[in-house]
Amino acid sequence: MTTTDQAEKKNLETFLAEIDQELSKVRPYLGWDFKRSGLEIHHCREPVCSLFRVKTLASAEDHSNTSFIIEVLTETKEVTEVTVPNKLLTRNAPAALDIMSDKGFLPYADAKCIRQMITTWPRTGRQTLATNLGWHDRDFFVLATGEVLTAPDYRDGVVYSQKATAQASGSLEGWKQGIGRLAIGNPYLIFVCCAAFAGAILPFIPNAQSFGVHLFLGTSTGKSKLLQAAESVWPRSLTKKLKTWRSTGNALEGQMVEANNTVLCMDELPKSQRSFSLADVIYMLGNEAGKGRATKEGNATSRASWKTIMLSTGEDSMLQTLEWSGEKVRGGIEVRMLDVPIEARFGAFDCLHELPDGRTFADRIGTEANTNFGHAGPAFVSKLIKNPQVFDRMATRVSELEPELLKELGPQERVASEIPRIIRQFAVIAYAGTLATQAGVTGWKEEDILPSMQHVVRQWFAARDGAMSSDLRTVVKSIQRYVHALQSEERFPLNRAKEAKGPKVFEDENFFYFLKTPFIDAIDGVAKATACKELKEAGLLIPPKEDGDMTRISDKDRSRTYKIAKSIMDR
Numbered sequence: 001m002t003t004t005d006q007a008e009k010k011n012l013e014t015f016l017a018e019i020d021q022e023l024s025k026v027r028p029y030l031g032w033d034f035k036r037s038g039l040e041i042h043h044c045r046e047p048v049c050s051l052f053r054v055k056t057l058a059s060a061e062d063h064s065n066t067s068f069i070i071e072v073l074t075e076t077k078e079v080t081e082v083t084v085p086n087k088l089l090t091r092n093a094p095a096a097l098d099i100m101s102d103k104g105f106l107p108y109a110d111a112k113c114i115r116q117m118i119t120t121w122p123r124t125g126r127q128t129l130a131t132n133l134g135w136h137d138r139d140f141f142v143l144a145t146g147e148v149l150t151a152p153d154y155r156d157g158v159v160y161s162q163k164a165t166a167q168a169s170g171s172l173e174g175w176k177q178g179i180g181r182l183a184i185g186n187p188y189l190i191f192v193c194c195a196a197f198a199g200a201i202l203p204f205i206p207n208a209q210s211f212g213v214h215l216f217l218g219t220s221t222g223k224s225k226l227l228q229a230a231e232s233v234w235p236r237s238l239t240k241k242l243k244t245w246r247s248t249g250n251a252l253e254g255q256m257v258e259a260n261n262t263v264l265c266m267d268e269l270p271k272s273q274r275s276f277s278l279a280d281v282i283y284m285l286g287n288e289a290g291k292g293r294a295t296k297e298g299n300a301t302s303r304a305s306w307k308t309i310m311l312s313t314g315e316d317s318m319l320q321t322l323e324w325s326g327e328k329v330r331g332g333i334e335v336r337m338l339d340v341p342i343e344a345r346f347g348a349f350d351c352l353h354e355l356p357d358g359r360t361f362a363d364r365i366g367t368e369a370n371t372n373f374g375h376a377g378p379a380f381v382s383k384l385i386k387n388p389q390v391f392d393r394m395a396t397r398v399s400e401l402e403p404e405l406l407k408e409l410g411p412q413e414r415v416a417s418e419i420p421r422i423i424r425q426f427a428v429i430a431y432a433g434t435l436a437t438q439a440g441v442t443g444w445k446e447e448d449i450l451p452s453m454q455h456v457v458r459q460w461f462a463a464r465d466g467a468m469s470s471d472l473r474t475v476v477k478s479i480q481r482y483v484h485a486l487q488s489e490e491r492f493p494l495n496r497a498k499e500a501k502g503p504k505v506f507e508d509e510n511f512f513y514f515l516k517t518p519f520i521d522a523i524d525g526v527a528k529a530t531a532c533k534e535l536k537e538a539g540l541l542i543p544p545k546e547d548g549d550m551t552r553i554s555d556k557d558r559s560r561t562y563k564i565a566k567s568i569m570d571r
Contacts, residue, residue: 180443
């Protein structure tokens with residue numbers, strides 16, 4: 001008999017002994033006691049069901065979702081655990097027993113009889129029921145494998161209420177020697193892996209919200225492999241396929257929940273997206289809450305929530321895709337989703353190590369990511385949870401990294417208003433990678449991290465026209481579209497203003513003069529005060545000498561207009 005068989009036999013023997021000891025204390029049903037007979041429980045000499053025992057009762061930290069943790073004997077004589085909600089057992093006992101039956105439990109008698117056994121079974125202790133993945137304060141962290149990593153001083157048992165959706169493969173050392181070693185000399189590989197670690201520290205950075213990074217490259221070499229490398233940091237399903245943008249908004253919401261405090265990787269952003277609003281998904285990511293929903297009775301259900309980092313890839317930038325999809329690019333999009341172009345010697349890579357070409361290197365990354373995965377992230381969390389003093393220093397350490405990244409942008413007067421917030425997001429990624437490296441779970445050196453981050457920051461800043469804020473960019477693009485769409489009779493020379501009938505815009509050699517209503521139409525939903533402020537700061541709206549934003553057409557004509565420099569069409 002093998003060691004495994006002995007362990008299973010002992011497990012079964014212990015299980016049977018516990019049932020024999022506890023079953024006699026279960027409240028009799030219709031005056032008759034329950035007894036074990038072989039691998040069944042009997043009542044009045046008739047079989048009631050196959051073997052089970054109630055291990056304990058569990059509930060969430062707020063005492064909701066009270067559930068029975070029940071051990072069930074499978075058809076292969078192994079003991080497994082299921083979680084049965086008390087609310088379901090009370091309202092619909094057959095449905096509750098279905099949860100047990102899914103693991104091999106066999107009910108023979110009336111569900112009421114079995115329900116009484118469950119509710120009156122003697123139990124000791126109580127456990128905490130974790131209803132979501134990721135951190136629960138600093139006490140414990142729930143992995144998608146169902147495993148719970150607890151702080152040394154946390155004494156309560158913890159059980160995850162949902163089915164495990166992920167697995168690990170290979171080993172941490174294998175990951176370090178594979179992905180970790182190959183990342184050295186490859187800024188984008190180090191960046192995406194650091195971003196994967198960053199989801200675990202995001203909850204402890206004040207005012208840090210979920211955000212995404214979209215990496216784009218016109219060729220096919222390496223983009224998806226970057227995502228595979230990032231995804232390999234955490235446990236995942238055994239399928240080798242990455243999640244793609246060819247999904248639904250509701251499915252993406254569920255994926256954000258599953259990626260809580262880890263990373264969400266989305267591949268293959270299409271050139272245009274019509275099945276759902278990309279902008280709405282990006283805002284939902286940053287707002288960290290799903291749609292409000294109601295039960296059949298009309299009662300509100302609790303909204304899904306998360307805190308995570310999304311990594312995305314495609315051939316075009318996210319902003320281009322939004323525009324080609326016909327979506328309005330609102331202010332704030334560029335803070336929630338950072339567009340980073342990939343520029344490297346071999347597709348997405350700069351250093352091929354011992355491999356002959358970029359394609360072979362990319363294939364090797366894919367192989368390594370599918371061989372060793374699911375170890376680095378949990379090992380990182382284990383280090384954090386055993387050293388709680390680290391949490392208190394996180395905000396300070398992130399702030400110390402910000403100047404090192406900000407200086408890559410050149411003169412500070414060119415920096416738009418939202419840049420410091422974006423730089424803080426990059427700094428969170430950099431610090432997560434630093435912490436993970438100090439914890440010994442990466443395979444690269446600490447000094448490899450900052451140059452990689454600085455490279456990515458430079459690429460991002462150069463691609464976005466760093467001098468232009470996202471609000472200004474939105475207004476400029478809207479005005480450009482509006483002017484291009486004007487008919488010839490809607491644009492009229494300023495020096496012939498008196499002859500005009502129903503014009504929308506006057507113009508001279510250097511300026512457009514927008515009447516009030518056409519200007520509001522042109523800025524397309526942006527607040528007028530915001531649009532005027534951004535345009536004035538950029539030197540595109542020329543204000544009058546007196547107070548206000550509107551300029552008279554002439555001394556004789558008292559009509560007022562917004563005087564916009566024609567150079568706006570070249571921005």
